Amino acid sequence: MLDEDVILKSTRYINERILIFNIVAMSLLPAMFFGGSGATALSLIFSLGIIAPINVFTYPINWIDAPDFSRTKYAVCVLPVIIASVIAIYRFFTPSIAYTNFEQIEALRMVLENSQNLFTSAATSFFDAVSDNIVVLSSCFAAFSIFIITKSRFVIKTMLMCCAAGVVLFSAIGLILDALYALDVPAVKRIYTDFAFFTFADKTEFSFYAYIWASALLASGIYTFQRFSFQNLFGSLRFLIMLGSIFLFAVSVYTSSEFFKPFIYATAAFIFVVYTFDVFPTKSNLRRHNKRLIDHSFGTMLKASTPAAIYIIMAACSIALCAFSAKPAMDFQNAPERAELKKLDADAMDAALEKQLFGWGGGSFQNVMAIRQGDDIENIAHNKASSDIIKAFLEYGFLGIAMIASMPILLFIYIFAKFGISKSQAIMLVPVAVLAALSFVSTPFLSPSVIISFWILSGSIIAWGNSEII
Numbered sequence: 001m002l003d004e005d006v007i008l009k010s011t012r013y014i015n016e017r018i019l020i021f022n023i024v025a026m027s028l029l030p031a032m033f034f035g036g037s038g039a040t041a042l043s044l045i046f047s048l049g050i051i052a053p054i055n056v057f058t059y060p061i062n063w064i065d066a067p068d069f070s071r072t073k074y075a076v077c078v079l080p081v082i083i084a085s086v087i088a089i090y091r092f093f094t095p096s097i098a099y100t101n102f103e104q105i106e107a108l109r110m111v112l113e114n115s116q117n118l119f120t121s122a123a124t125s126f127f128d129a130v131s132d133n134i135v136v137l138s139s140c141f142a143a144f145s146i147f148i149i150t151k152s153r154f155v156i157k158t159m160l161m162c163c164a165a166g167v168v169l170f171s172a173i174g175l176i177l178d179a180l181y182a183l184d185v186p187a188v189k190r191i192y193t194d195f196a197f198f199t200f201a202d203k204t205e206f207s208f209y210a211y212i213w214a215s216a217l218l219a220s221g222i223y224t225f226q227r228f229s230f231q232n233l234f235g236s237l238r239f240l241i242m243l244g245s246i247f248l249f250a251v252s253v254y255t256s257s258e259f260f261k262p263f264i265y266a267t268a269a270f271i272f273v274v275y276t277f278d279v280f281p282t283k284s285n286l287r288r289h290n291k292r293l294i295d296h297s298f299g300t301m302l303k304a305s306t307p308a309a310i311y312i313i314m315a316a317c318s319i320a321l322c323a324f325s326a327k328p329a330m331d332f333q334n335a336p337e338r339a340e341l342k343k344l345d346a347d348a349m350d351a352a353l354e355k356q357l358f359g360w361g362g363g364s365f366q367n368v369m370a371i372r373q374g375d376d377i378e379n380i381a382h383n384k385a386s387s388d389i390i391k392a393f394l395e396y397g398f399l400g401i402a403m404i405a406s407m408p409i410l411l412f413i414y415i416f417a418k419f420g421i422s423k424s425q426a427i428m429l430v431p432v433a434v435l436a437a438l439s440f441v442s443t444p445f446l447s448p449s450v451i452i453s454f455w456i457l458s459g460s461i462i463a464w465g466n467s468e469i470i
Contacts, residue, residue: 012063012152013062013063014062015055015056015058015059015062015063015149016149016150016152016155018051018055019055019145019146019149019150019155019159020155020158020159020162022048022051022052022055022142022145023142023146023159023163023456024159024162024163024166025048026045026048026049026138026139026142026452026456027163027166027167027213027449027452027453027456028163028166028167028170029044029048030044030045030048030448030449030452031167031170031198031199031200031209031449032170032199033199034199034200034201035198035199035200035201035202035205035206035209035447035448035449036135036447036448036449036451036452037201037447037448039127041448042127042131042134042135042448045134045135045138045139045448045452046134046138048138048142049134049137049138049139049141049142050138050141052138052141052142052144052145053074053078053141053145055145055149056070056071056074056145056148056149057071059071059148059149070148073148074144074145074148076407077140077144077147077148077407077411078137078140078141078144078407080403080404080406080407081136081137081140081403081404081407082137083403084133084136084137084396084400084403084404085130085133085134085136085137087119087358087400088121088129088130088133088361088362089129089130089133090119091119091120091121091129091358091361092121092123092126092129092130092361094117094119094120094121095120095121095122095123095124096117096120096121096122096360096361097121097122097123097124097364097367097368097371118355118357118358119358120360120361121360121361121362121363121364122360122361122364122367122368123361123362123363123364123367124367125363127363128362128363128364129361129362129363129364130362130363131362131363132362132363132395133362135448135451135452136404136451136455138452139451139452139454139455139456140404140455142452142455142456142459143408143455143456143458143459143460144407144459145459146159146456146459146460146462146463147411147459147462147463147466150463150467151466151467151468152467152468153223153424153464153467156220156460156463156464156467157220157223157224159460160216160217160219160220160460161217161220161241163213163216163453163456164213164214164216164217164220164244164245164248165244167209167210167213167248168244168247168248170198171198171210171247171248171251173198174197174198174206174251174255175251175254177192177196177197177198178197180192181194197255200447200449202446202447203255204255204256204257204260205446205447205449205450206251206255206447207251207252207253207254207255207256207257207260207264208252208260208435208444208445208447208450209447209449209450209453210248210249210251210252210255211248211249211252211256211260211264211267211431212431212435212450212453212454212457213248213453214245214246214248214249214252214268215245215267215271215427215428215430215431215457216428216431216457216460217241217244217245217248218241218242218245218271218275218427219424219425219427219428219460220241220424221237221238221241221242221245222274222275222278222423222424222427223424224236224237224238224241225237225238226238226278226279226307227239228303228304228306228307229303233307249264249268252264253265258325258328258329258331259329259442260329260438260442260444261321261325261328261329262322262325262326262329263434263438265318265319265321265322265325266318266319266322267430267431267434268314268315268318269315269318269319269322270427270430271427271430272311272312272314272315272318273311273315274423274426274427275311276308276311276312276315277423278423279307279308279311280308281304281305281308286304344369344385344386344390345385345386345387345390347369347372348365348368348369348372348385348390348391348394349390349393349394350372351368351369351372351394352390352393352394352397355397356393356397356398357397357398357399357400358396358397358399358400359392359393359394359395359396359397359400360394360395361395362395362396363395364394364395365384365385365391365394365395368394384443384446385443386441386442386443387439387440387441387442387443388439388440388442388443388444388445388446389439389440391443392439408458408462411462412458412461412462415461415462415465415466416465418465419465419466420465421465422464422465424464425461425464425465428457428460428461428464429461431457432454432457432458432461435450435454
């Protein structure tokens with residue numbers, strides 16, 4: 001970066017403004033329709049997702065300094081997911097499972113002539129067969145457009161803050177609805193349940209959603225100046241961001257299962273430690289925050305040390321809460337109902353290994369398990385696995401998962417190897433890593449809104465490291 005490069009506090013061209021609109025709309029609007037579930041939300045997700053490639057296509061036309069081969073790079077990034085989506089659509093029309101009548105009872109049976117075909121589907125609904133692929137494809141379009149279009153951290157920060165602000169509003173509405181439901185308000189009772197939150201049918205899915213955006217908000221907050229004097233501290237942008245993120249973390253805890261709570265507290269603790277190092281009263285830190293250490297008097301040193309002390313206290317409280325919530329989390333994971341669900345794993349893995357390259361097709365888990373699950377769970381139909389990765393392996397196989405995950409992983413490696421990792425990237429990386437790890441033992445990705453948010457945050461990590469204007 002040249003000495004002449006300065007911090008730019010605005011968007012530079014129309015594509016960056018469209019990018020902000022597209023990302024904010026993708027992260028918020030589908031969440032208003034049952035957490036992104038259903039045909040209406042899926043149509044909205046696809047419609048918003050298409051904006052991203054159009055925006056990338058017009059980018060070199062509108063910005064003369066657009067990097068060379070921008071369109072080509074974008075095409076390479078999204079091509080594996082496009083191929084996976086095309087395969088999902090094609091294979092639905094070659095079914096490996098079908099309904100049959102047996103003694104006047106409709107039952108599922110295997111289609112023997114297609115059973116060995118790699119590109120067949122065990123889904124009986126076209127919507128189920130392609131919905132996950134459409135969500136991932138649209139999310140991929142949006143995430144990689146961040147990496148291609150903007151080279152400004154200000155744009156990424158603005159985008160993340162707008163998304164998080166919307167989630168704060170959704171959380172407030174959810175708490176109000178919960179309160180009205182508890183007060184037995186008839187109008188709310190008719191449309192709400194004990195398990196719901198905001199428009200999400202399952203409040204634990206909203207927990208993951210709030211968790212992602214609480215972390216994203218703090219990642220953008222560390223890019224702002226710390227104010228040290230009390231008259232400026234409480235009106236500063238960083239203070240407002242801190243309040244919003246603490247509120248989102250609190251809502252995430254309120255709506256989460258016992259198993260997920262320690263991860264929320266641990267994430268908050270890590271982020272507050274990063275903030276402590278960011279404002280610890282060293283000369284370089286104070287200079288970066290436009291604070292000069294005029295003298296070493298007690299009053300001056302107290303003012304310079306107060307933010308770091310506050311963050312240390314918040315980190316310590318988060319660590320203590322994490323420790324207290326660890327045992328309930330283990331008890332929850334070992335509960336009888338979880339143990340029963342885990343009995344599916346052996347049957348699911350046996351079925352997945354039969355078609356380990358491309359799986360049985362999207363939306364096929366329930367149908368395959370209806371035929372293949374063993375007598376140890378009394379042939380009770382289950383519509384979800386004990387973990388996202390088992391479900392993904394059964395439906396998409398090893399190559400299907402690799403096609404979707406390969407490009408983000410390669411870009412992560414490239415960006416971190418070339419540019420290192422900044423504090424904002426480290427903060428954003430935590431929820432991405434936590435949810436990816438949890439997918440091996442739990443189901444954090446049941447909601448399309450969580451999937452979209454996960455991809456957007458991943459794209460922001462990559463774009464942040466590639467930014468030329470800080």
